[in-house]
Amino acid sequence: MKFAAALMLMLPLIASGRVPLAKTEEEGEIWAVLVAGTEEWDEYRFEADICHAYQILSANGIPDDHIVVMMFDNIADNMVNPFPGKIFNSPTGDDVYAGVPKDYTGLQVNPENFFKVLRGDAEGLKGIGSGKVINSGPNDRIFISIEGFGDTGIFYFPRDLMRANDFANLVMELKQNNIFKEMMVYMGSSCSGSMFQDLFPDDIGFYALSAADLVETTYAAYCFDAPIYNCLGDIFGVSWMEDVDAKDPNTELLKENFEVAKERTYLSTVMQWGQKAIENEPVAAFMGSKGSYTSPPKNYSVEERKASVVPSRDVPLVNLQKRLRDAITLEEKARLSSEITALKNKRSMVKHVTEKIVLRVAGDEKLAQELMTRKQEKITAWDCYKDAVDAFHDNCLRLGKTTFATNVVPTLLNLCESGYNSDVIVQATKIVCVFPAIHNDH
Structure with missing residues (x-):
């Protein structure tokens, strides 16, 4: 069942079936950590983004034992969800919740556990969630997608916060311990540029995109009325992921994905950080490779996107106002x-x-x-x-x-x-x- 059908064919349906493919042939292995740092129904979009990211990696051949998912997990089965057990990231897309691992949920989603996952601290996570960690080595690449709320130098987890300098120190620690060859982070939060400014050398194999500059807010996308009264995605997240859906990751370069995300995330300034030379690598280097790909959900024009966006921090108020109107x-x-x-x-x-x-x-x-x-x-x-x-x-x-x-x-x-x-x-x-x-x- 597609979300668009529930909107009574408000938008045309476009199939988006995928076929799992073999692991990338890049040197080393790919590991991934996907984090939604929020917990309320009005923050639907962040779990939707993370679930979509999982579907991309899984379809591109990265096995579940190499993907760690951290999300509160109270959206799909939320009592107000008009599509029980399903989450959508696009009006014309499929359910992105199906098959997503629930490695760390509820209050297990916190900075301490996030750091332990990246350190490969299985002992420290014994008895917590799935206990899954990143077991990467010096030839491996780590991909991180993290979505939620932020402020200058801060990313918020459900009940705690992660500071930019602490995260930078962790990355430097991992590099010194030969935990990765290269690491890439896509961070979708307000002021997310401040999580990277002046904190990462340009020679350690670290590369990042931020959804905003140092002070900007981010925006929610695909914000609709009945039956969901919510926003399906963050505009930065859906911009880079829909581009990946539409392209061959073996031939599209990371810098091309950056340019598309920058153009489509028109209300905030998408920025690059770290070792920018990594932008010349193919998307497949961090997100896996697939031998064939099918038509993605519809890519919306700037005008169509503008009609459905809401400043991230105003989403709860706008949702209530729409419900009151109806x-x-x-x-x-x-x-x-x-x-x-x-x-x-x-x-x-x-x-x-x-x-x-x-x-x-x-x-x-x-x-x-x-x-x-x-x-x-x-x-x-x-x-x-x-x-x-x-x-x-x-x-x-x-x-x-x-x-x-x-x-x-x-x-x-x-x-x-x-x-x-x-x-x-x-x-x-x-x-x-x-x-x-x-x-x-x-």
Whole structure:
């Protein structure tokens, strides 16, 4: 059953059958880690992207014992899913959930386990999920696709966060231990360029694409009304994957895939990082090889994509507004109106809390407003930034559990980069956030 059929043939169906093929003949083996760092229904798109990435790798001959999948796994069987047991990444595509390994799910999806997987720490993961790890060696390539929310120098897991410098240190550790020949990362999150800036040498076999530059937000794609009232993909994810679907990975170069992703992800700036010479390798070097390929789902024009995109952090609100517009009963309308009001109130509360924290630290209202709007494109005060973010996360709002409280994080960075002491910032969060740390749903 295709998603498009449920939309009453809103868009033309195009078959996308695949045939599993043999392993790539590239030197060494290919290993992959696929991560969706979110857990809410409104974040459907990130699990859909990761499931689609799995289907590409599997169809290209990479065996399941070489692919580790980390996702909360509460989308396919979610009580509000109008297609139980199925996930779609395109209006004209097939179910991408079928056959996907559930190696690490729920709260097992965290930075600590992600690092253990990449280190090949099977002992450390004994009794956790599938226990599967990357057992790569000096001639092997590692492909990582990671999707979710981010801020400057941060990627959010469901209840925790991964810092750019920690990830960079891990990659350097793996390289020193001869864990890989080359590694490629596709990161689909807001501010994802800041996860790589000035952190990776250009001679260690590391290459990455970020969905955005250092400060930009990302956008959701294929956002529809009934019956799903949700977004099927992240625009960066569907852009690079639909291109891979349509091309022969043996002949398409990584730089060609980058150019396509950059063109189609038109609302944020897709960027390259690390050893850019790797762009001259074929896609097959990291995603496997297939001897033949079939027509992919329809590739949408820029105009069609524009009609279905939503800023990533606004997806929960837009979904509720669409449901309210289509609601029939007075009871349903009242419930949805109440949810919208509650969501807007939470956003106002976050802004108010942020203002109070900054004013307490800066001591000047005009300066506080400047610190809340300044665009900071570089992190130098890593220790202060870590302490400040941890304090807000522990004392105010759980950053890995919300889509809008993350707007406060650039302000915390501005305080640190302006020379304020982290102890003062930490104390301000304790004074202002007199309520228990809130686990937000949107």
